[in-house]
Amino acid sequence: MSDEQRPASWAAVTEGSPFTLANLPLGVADVDGQASALIAVGDQAVVLRSCADAGLLDSVGITYGAYSQDSLNDLLAHGPAAITALRSRIRALLTDESLGLTDIDALRAQATLTLRRTVDIGDYVDFYSSLHHATNLGRLFRPDAEPLLPNWRRLPVSYHGRAGTVVVSGHPIVRPKGLTAAGEQLAYRPTESLDIELELGAVIGVGSELGVPIPAADAASHVAGLVLLNDWSARDIQAFEYQPLGPHLGKSFATTVSPWLVTLDALAPFRTSPPEQDPRPDDYLLGAADWAFDIELDVLLQSHAMRAAGLAAVSVSRTNFADMYWTVAQQLAHLTANGASTRTGDLLGSGTVSGPTRGSEGSLIELTRRGAEPLRLPTGEQRAFLEDGDTVILRGVCRRPDGSVALGFGDCVGTVLPAKEVG
């Protein structure tokens, strides 16, 4: 990024903060008892409702009401040009004191806010688009067969997840119960193989009509941006239930998303070409070449004992989103290829992001070879799957050529609570 694009702000942005002036991601929280859209900068958040009240956003062209909803849906429905105009205006307000933002009470410390889920989710579709993840799982579950099924390289395989149980970062994750076959004895019991899946989620800003597929080349008109996404999974519940209609209760108990939506325009400098696809996909999946994203991803784990001992979370996986086989544009083209409509707030999970090397897998079942090679924590504890009290943190950053942080997603956090006795 050139120096021209890196203006200084009167609002402090510490080096290494994910929320740079190049980022300015969108969020939502209640501020002074009323919902407001927000834009993050450094450790602070700009309260967009207050800016609009003061007339500072009149030039942006977004309706006033969109700034005071308990989700970003109305705002995102204005489309990518409006989002770009809004972020440009906020950048101007943050760099030129004379424009009046310092005259009003429109900044809050992020630490004082309880951030909401950014969007009311319409449909949540979860894909399976990492070649390495699909290959790893195929080897674990079908050791004597080809790891990839015949459809995998032909279309981005996916299923619908439960939109109503998508929660924002920080929401506790209660260990789910379900019918599992541990020790041959089928019973309804707490899962013994609670796992994570490191993903990114694409949020739809502008929906599409029933009967009208979205060409891959038009995806940028519809995708508002990306969030981090943890697709919590109970492997034992999933293993018993999933044939022939796919996963359901092994995943529907919770999905965590990060609270700041990093917009597509902010991510533009980090778009790159995806891996070569062989065989060549059908025409309807072509036409969008640069839809891979160079985003470094990190999974951190902190056990209860580590927390008690004052030990920080440790990284258990490092990978990069650029390596995904199927792109967000292809996922959206496929999802609508049968004429299915989309709505503002629809969420497309990428599928677990796993790299080709040991230590770059995005789930514990892969990292530990289904528990055969457990992780070792600084306390000496071992982890095949998650234990009660474990905290999982997903992080994602885009870096400048010099290695410094250009922008990031912030933390996507969840802590595992014990299964409930009743119910």
Place this chain on the structure above:
Amino acid sequence: MSDEQRPASWAAVTEGSPFTLANLPLGVADVDGQASALIAVGDQAVVLRSCADAGLLDSVGITYGAYSQDSLNDLLAHGPAAITALRSRIRALLTDESLGLTDIDALRAQATLTLRRTVDIGDYVDFYSSLHHATNLGRLFRPDAEPLLPNWRRLPVSYHGRAGTVVVSGHPIVRPKGLTAAGEQLAYRPTESLDIELELGAVIGVGSELGVPIPAADAASHVAGLVLLNDWSARDIQAFEYQPLGPHLGKSFATTVSPWLVTLDALAPFRTSPPEQDPRPDDYLLGAADWAFDIELDVLLQSHAMRAAGLAAVSVSRTNFADMYWTVAQQLAHLTANGASTRTGDLLGSGTVSGPTRGSEGSLIELTRRGAEPLRLPTGEQRAFLEDGDTVILRGVCRRPDGSVALGFGDCVGTVLPAKEVG
């Protein structure tokens, strides 16, 4: 039903009408340019907003705004006692002219209204709960193996469908395109095996909290009522895509629901015991004994040529909902057994309703043995799967002991349009 429960109305209800005074199902339409909740009686609809405007519903205890939404969600969230009170009040207004309903302009001919989808759907889960359907499909797809997979008798197998493409009766169904392997040559083309699935859908009125399972015995506090549901399916698209994550684009292009919600209290006289379940399900699936429903179901088909020749739709399948192996209460208990929350407007599809005998199957793939035994229409046309111009009508009625219609669901209709050239 006793004569006491069959009062006469000053509003005409023709013998055989599904919309009796015992039924009084709920719907939604724009009336005089503003959305209103409705109750059907005979060929007419009571405009609830007009009744509320005139003060005729003051005793019911439902907030005024709930009568003027473009969905029933706010109304259904008031809970089953409020729904019962509302229907009782409307029944009184329809039988006692002195109560004032005849003094206001609150009835409309149904034929003049464009009915909306009754609810804004949160999550749509489709089950697979007919033993006969699951057995039939298992035999067709895995002829050399046990037709039922090991989980089928242990839990109500299900998956999430696409909520955003659920349309109300009458909405045209555009033949979807998708990747299919017809003639060995994989290509993106219009489906050649467009099918129906005859189902009922349970609509959630009162939702539940994340982390708190709904006991089967409490299902009546949450289920507002039932609608007919046609889970349109493209078998060739589904066959190529569905492993390992289940069906998606083979079904996500459209699901049709009937426009009148038949409430749970109206259905009370037709509740019965489901078939015996062997093996005994886990405790969390027990506690709700009478959750089968004696509802006679009919699938009718009319081709374009039949319509042109003035020939009425013919019945191609007759079955009964009482024969379903897993009940709505068990579906809801299972769906939430891992702590998943539910929301007002969530939709639970029963899965295809197929009976044990020839001619009682709820899908064409079963009725025609995957096309090997095509249906013959009055025009001499044959049908393995649906052709462009075909109209499918689902009907459901509950009968009195004397065989007369006690109540019914009305028609759930869709006509197949050709695939679109563009896209």
